[in-house]
Structure formats: structure tokens, C-alpha cells
Amino acid sequence: MITPRFSCTQTEESVVVSIYCPSVRASDVEINVDDTLFTIHVNPYFLRLNFSHALLEDDASSARYDPSTGYFTVTLTKAVKGQTFEDLDLLAKLLAPRASKAQGPLIEVLDSEQASQNDDDELASATESLSLEQREILEAAENDWQVKQELPEPDTSFKTSISRNYGFLNLHSGYFRHVEHAENEVNELGANAETAGPSERRELRLNHEEQKWDEEYYMADYADDEYIKDLIAWKHPHTTLPSEFQYSEEENLAMLRLPRREYLASREQTKNLYLTLLTLLFSYAYESRTTQCDPTPESGWTLGTLTPAFSALDPAPYGPISPDPKSVSSGELLATFVASYRRALTFPLYRSFALAEACRSDVVAFLRNGKRTVLRCLLEMKNILDHHDVYYVYSKIWLDDYCVWIQSASDDILRSLAADIAALNIPKNVLGWDLEELEALTHQTSGREIDSDDEDSEDEIERMLPAPL
Known part of the structure; x- marks a missing residue:
């Protein structure tokens, strides 16, 4: 997929995304809005933007394609009217993936190992009862490439290669x-x-x-x-x-x-x-x-x-x-x-x-x-x-x-x-x-040369000094 050129602007009520997709079939476009996440797909282009605030896809929203210029203009309604969307001109920030949302408590204390085993059995049974289509949806949701990451501990082990990292x-x-x-x-x-x-x-x-x-x-x-x-x-x-x-x-x-x-x-x-x-x-x-x-x-x-x-x-x-x-x-x-x-x-x-x-x-x-x-x-x-x-x-x-x-x-x-x-x-x-010391020596040398020509001038020496910050 190709990431198209795009730009974003806003009004009091909407965010307008202008996307350059020349020579495409506008009838094949797929647009989706999920809270702060906006995606558009029209072969061979795909764009996913993560905004700072929530958007809505309602009756006031629209999408228009101009084949003469090759631009899609998508107007999305702000969930909160008058809210300012920050950094719309920082395109790489808009393209960054959305942070994953924690589902429920991160740590849960169980009464016993048996309770843990029962929960695992229940989860396995529920998974087996899913249809093939439901399983594919579940796997796609889990495979979002946004797993939680932690800073690694410093590696104090010996190096197996003489090559060093940099940059x-x-x-x-x-x-x-x-x-x-x-x-x-x-x-x-x-x-x-x-x-x-x-x-x-x-x-x-x-x-x-x-x-x-x-x-x-x-x-x-x-x-x-x-x-x-x-x-x-x-x-x-x-x-x-x-x-x-x-x-x-x-x-x-x-x-x-x-x-x-x-x-x-x-x-x-x-x-x-x-x-x-x-x-x-x-x-x-x-x-x-x-x-x-x-x-x-x-x-x-x-x-x-x-x-x-x-x-x-x-x-x-x-x-x-x-x-x-x-x-x-x-x-x-x-x-x-x-x-x-x-x-x-x-x-x-x-x-x-x-x-x-x-x-x-x-x-x-x-x-x-x-x-x-x-x-x-x-x-x-x-x-x-x-x-x-x-x-x-x-x-x-x-x-x-x-x-x-x-x-x-x-x-x-x-x-x-x-x-x-x-x-x-x-x-x-x-x-x-x-x-x-070098600057003082330069002044002395310049002074002797000026004296030899009878043109010694304190103003000239002062003029040669560097300007202050």
C-alpha cells in the first residue's frame, strides 16, 4: 500500500483531510472513523491518522473526490464542537500508531491456582465456540502491532561482537x-x-x-x-x-x-x-x-x-x-x-x-x-x-x-x-x-603596524573587537 500525500485543516466544527489520490475509482473508497482514529483505503492508497481528539462520522461529514486534481476532501465532525485539534501540521505525529487501551485491571489477584485453571478452561471453551469469522476478527484485533513495551534493562553481559551501535x-x-x-x-x-x-x-x-x-x-x-x-x-x-x-x-x-x-x-x-x-x-x-x-x-x-x-x-x-x-x-x-x-x-x-x-x-x-x-x-x-x-x-x-x-x-x-x-x-x-592571549597579541601586532604608518587609532582597535552576544 502507498501512503498518499495529505494535509489537515480545521474549523470550529470539523476537521478537513485533503488526500492526493490520482487516478483512482472513487466508488471503491473505504473510510472509517473510530474515536480518534481515521482510515481511508482506495487501491493502491492507504492512510491511517491518529488525531488528538475524537471525531464523528455523522450527517455533517462528507467525502468528495475531484478527478481533475486527484484530491479526496474528507470532512469529519468534531465530537466536541469548538475543540482545538493540536499539531495538525506535524504529519509524522498524525501517522504514529494509536496507543493501546488497557482492558480491565492489569493485575488481578486470584484466590487459588484452581481458580486460574477454571478461568483458562472457560476462556478456551468460549474461544472454541466462536465462528471462523469471529475468530478472524479477534485475531486481527489482537494483532494490532501495538503491544505494550517496557524499557529493557541495561545489558551488562559481555559483547559477542566487536561492532558497536551508534546514532x-x-x-x-x-x-x-x-x-x-x-x-x-x-x-x-x-x-x-x-x-x-x-x-x-x-x-x-x-x-x-x-x-x-x-x-x-x-x-x-x-x-x-x-x-x-x-x-x-x-x-x-x-x-x-x-x-x-x-x-x-x-x-x-x-x-x-x-x-x-x-x-x-x-x-x-x-x-x-x-x-x-x-x-x-x-x-x-x-x-x-x-x-x-x-x-x-x-x-x-x-x-x-x-x-x-x-x-x-x-x-x-x-x-x-x-x-x-x-x-x-x-x-x-x-x-x-x-x-x-x-x-x-x-x-x-x-x-x-x-x-x-x-x-x-x-x-x-x-x-x-x-x-x-x-x-x-x-x-x-x-x-x-x-x-x-x-x-x-x-x-x-x-x-x-x-x-x-x-x-x-x-x-x-x-x-x-x-x-x-x-x-x-x-x-x-x-x-x-x-x-x-592570542587576541591581545593580535592587537599589539596591529598596533605596531599602524604606528609605522602614523595611523594609530584607539577607535580602530575598538572596532576590531568582537561584538557581544
Whole structure:
């Protein structure tokens, strides 16, 4: 079956689902509404949507097919008039399966083993008396692929394979088995990408950053920063929330192609997902600032190189872990941005602390605007990586899952993170390099050159200082 393109809107009394099903026989359509669940089947298309509130299929409901456009327009009545249906534009969330309903008590205390045996016999007898059609209905209802799942206990047993998992919630493996034959300039682990453990990945990443750190490059960009100042002054279009937010047709299609997955993350894992999200948004902010939202052939390399979770398969946390899994401490935020700042000052074309601060301001604005803006940023990252012959792998192991997960994230948490990040102070000395000393040396060198031409000016030196956040 093919999942068709679709969109949803609402009025005070109805929800309207517009479904693109070209060249079908409208007389063969099957539509069903069951509380919050809506399904439509017309060969070869099938669509199942799970809404946040109940719907009715009554006399006010309707379905109309326009063969000239290929669209089915289905109007469904709200069970409660005036009720607002949330997240109708988050298509992957609508496509997620409905949570199963517990039937009766989950635990029942029986008087004796004999009572249990009697109940089993009674159930067996009742089942045997069912007709073939009733049995098929019962089996179909039970086989809903929505069985209750529990978080697995940590596996402390020894590993029978040298291969390690990585990516979103460590769900992936095998993507780097033949990495030596691919021109992957982002990968810093080399042939060890499949076998290196978390501590080894981090050690390799930090060592690589130290090897690539270039004091002269940093000083040159600090001294000659006219173009960098233009990049800092540029305003990102996603930092301003539009009055009416609406995804484009291309974005809707991208969401329809996302995997249909359900994630069972512990509180600690969820916190780490939010922290790693910050590094993704920082990389996106840097790439879009330096290209002004006009990606270049180098954009995929920039996104991959600036993100520790991509280049070294090394996601957050990067520092001391707070004992409270429900909250993010300032120390955890600081360590997260230190990891991003170090890479922004080591690898890309423009290496400026002030530019990194501007990217952090962008991250604050993205988070403040909520999950819809964050999803738009992730979709744009995904689009860049998906069109690269090699770097698409990072979309598979990270961005596909993040684009699904973020649709169920909490806007309150995102806005709380935005406030904490805006108040965060990142001293230059925490990056591990003598940035202030290098900047002072740059001023001294520039001063001597200006003196030689009799053009010494305190205003000129002041103008060269990075703009504050």
C-alpha cells in the first residue's frame, strides 16, 4: 500500500483531510472513523491518522473526490464542537500508531491456582465456540502491532561482537563497514567507526581537534574580520516566528518520507537527546549564517564536521552529568556549547568566537519559537545531507529519527532551554586554548603596524573587537 500525500485543516466544527489520490475509482473508497482514529483505503492508497481528539462520522461529514486534481476532501465532525485539534501540521505525529487501551485491571489477584485453571478452561471453551469469522476478527484485533513495551534493562553481559551501535538512541550499526572505500572527509574515526566505544570516540575527537587547532588562522580571522562582521549582522529568517506558520509542500513531502517509529527513551536518554539537539542546531546556524541560507557544495561537509555526533559519533553529554534527569544544569549546557565552539574555531572557513556567539543566539531563537521551527531547521539540514553521495549516512542515523522525535517534544522544555542558553556565559578560557592571549597579541601586532604608518587609532582597535552576544 502507498501512503498518499495529505494535509489537515480545521474549523470550529470539523476537521478537513485533503488526500492526493490520482487516478483512482472513487466508488471503491473505504473510510472509517473510530474515536480518534481515521482510515481511508482506495487501491493502491492507504492512510491511517491518529488525531488528538475524537471525531464523528455523522450527517455533517462528507467525502468528495475531484478527478481533475486527484484530491479526496474528507470532512469529519468534531465530537466536541469548538475543540482545538493540536499539531495538525506535524504529519509524522498524525501517522504514529494509536496507543493501546488497557482492558480491565492489569493485575488481578486470584484466590487459588484452581481458580486460574477454571478461568483458562472457560476462556478456551468460549474461544472454541466462536465462528471462523469471529475468530478472524479477534485475531486481527489482537494483532494490532501495538503491544505494550517496557524499557529493557541495561545489558551488562559481555559483547559477542566487536561492532558497536551508534546514532539516535544507539539504534544503528553497519553504516561504516566499508568506510575506507568512501570519500568521507567528515568521519574522524576512520576504519574504527564500527568498533570504537564511546570513550574512544571522544578521545579521538578531542585529539583531532588539538591537532587541527591553528593559532595563526584564528589570529588572522580576528584581525581581518570585516566579512565576519557582515555574517554576524545578518539576521536568520527562522529567528522570527511568522504570524501564521505553515510548512511548504516540499517540507510536507519530506515528513511523509520519515520512518514510522516509536521511541522508548528513559529520562536520562531524553535529556541527552535535547543536549545533542543543541549541537545540531548550532551547526545548522553556522552553516546557514555563512551561506545566508543558500547552501553550497561544501554545506554537507560543514554540517558534518561541526557536529560531534556526526564526525566522531560522539553525542552529548560532554561534561559533568547532573544527578537530576529531569533538568539540564548550566554545567551541562556549558559543556555542550564548548564542544560546538571548539569545532567552529578549528575546522571551517571562518573561525571567530564572535561568530560562534551569534550562532548561539540563533539557537536560542530557534528554541524559543518552538518545535515547528526546530523541525524546519532539521528538515533543511536533512535536505542538504540527503543530496550528498556520502554524507547522507548522517541523515539516516541521526536526522530521520530527530525529525520524528521532535514532533512529540515539549515546547515548554525548548523555551526553558532557550532562556537558560541565553543567560549562559561562555568564557574564552574554557575552550582549552589561549584565545584572549592570542587576541591581545593580535592587537599589539596591529598596533605596531599602524604606528609605522602614523595611523594609530584607539577607535580602530575598538572596532576590531568582537561584538557581544
